[in-house]
Amino acid sequence: MARLTYKRAGVDEALEKSLLSSLQSLFRTTRRPEVLKETERFAGLFALRRYRNPILVSGCDGVGTKLRYAFRMNDHTSVGVDCVAMNVNDVVTFGAEPLFFLDYVATGRLRPKALRGLFRGMVRGCREAGCALLGGEMAQMPSFYKEGEYDVAGFCVGVVEKGRLIDGKDVRKGDLILGLASNGVQSNGFSLIRKVYPEKTIRNTLARQLLRPTRIYVKPILTLSRRFHVKAISHITGGGLYNRVFQNIPSKRHAILFRGSWPVPKLFRDLQRKGRLNDETMFTTFNMGIGMTVVCSRKDVVPIQSILRRFKVPSWIIGEIVE
Numbered sequence: 001m002a003r004l005t006y007k008r009a010g011v012d013e014a015l016e017k018s019l020l021s022s023l024q025s026l027f028r029t030t031r032r033p034e035v036l037k038e039t040e041r042f043a044g045l046f047a048l049r050r051y052r053n054p055i056l057v058s059g060c061d062g063v064g065t066k067l068r069y070a071f072r073m074n075d076h077t078s079v080g081v082d083c084v085a086m087n088v089n090d091v092v093t094f095g096a097e098p099l100f101f102l103d104y105v106a107t108g109r110l111r112p113k114a115l116r117g118l119f120r121g122m123v124r125g126c127r128e129a130g131c132a133l134l135g136g137e138m139a140q141m142p143s144f145y146k147e148g149e150y151d152v153a154g155f156c157v158g159v160v161e162k163g164r165l166i167d168g169k170d171v172r173k174g175d176l177i178l179g180l181a182s183n184g185v186q187s188n189g190f191s192l193i194r195k196v197y198p199e200k201t202i203r204n205t206l207a208r209q210l211l212r213p214t215r216i217y218v219k220p221i222l223t224l225s226r227r228f229h230v231k232a233i234s235h236i237t238g239g240g241l242y243n244r245v246f247q248n249i250p251s252k253r254h255a256i257l258f259r260g261s262w263p264v265p266k267l268f269r270d271l272q273r274k275g276r277l278n279d280e281t282m283f284t285t286f287n288m289g290i291g292m293t294v295v296c297s298r299k300d301v302v303p304i305q306s307i308l309r310r311f312k313v314p315s316w317i318i319g320e321i322v323e
Helices: 013-022 024-030 064-073 077-092 112-129 190-196 204-210 218-227 240-244 266-275 279-283 298-310
Strands: 054-062 097-107 132-140 150-161 176-181 232-235 254-257 290-296 315-322
Touching: 013 024, 013 112, 013 132, 024 112, 024 132, 054 077, 064 077, 064 150, 064 190, 064 204, 077 097, 077 112, 077 150, 077 218, 077 232, 097 112, 097 218, 112 132, 112 150, 112 218, 176 298, 190 266, 218 290, 218 298, 240 279, 266 279, 290 298, 290 315, 298 315
Parallel strands: 097 132
Antiparallel strands: 054 150, 097 150, 176 290, 176 315, 232 290, 254 315
């Protein structure tokens, strides 16, 4: 009888080391000047510079059951982007610049091709957000996950000067709400979507639409926050448009949304019709075509929309702040 080893138990440490080693040059493309020399020790090192009164802003999120479609379509790069996007978009709602990102990947058995695609997506997302992929953890958990499946989560840390923190305290009656276009469903509501479109029966064209990665808003939002008095920002994720739009609005203020003021993508209309979903379910589950909202003064709307067009992010006036 062969002697029992960790590898025979299902954990291939040599393959993991080889996989990560082959990706180091890719990971290095996300480096920022503040990243200290690479280390194989227990944590990544990042030097905080250029800030007088810094506030650190952190976020943690995953991709959720969207992974089921990724497994079905063997498309892992898109969910790698999603994992970064869900975190950096949360951090930037406070006006914070994402500094670095870390990942956690858990799987039953290493599948190098799929994981390379996943990490390529993470690198793409980090480069788009301007943050460093500083490190992470790969957990091999034999018999815990089904063959060919994994789970992934991300962690992001950003920084903002205390005096430039966007927390909604300056929101006033008469301010307008700009809705920034999403890239489709993005990464929320998939437990409901899978009831309407089971992954075993889904067509390739529709699956590709559902797998579009979440739009990363970091660069346009940071540009706006440095040039204008942006008063509140909401990332439209779990809870849908109706719940999330109020996230950073003070309790003494309220928001009115203008139905019909933006084009709801066909993907959502088809989902509502096929699933026989009412409006309340749709607007409290999905982003409905709006991935982020920005509250600003009326006088700033036109120049803000001009900058968003330069970043190729469509936007619409979708609401107003009231008492």
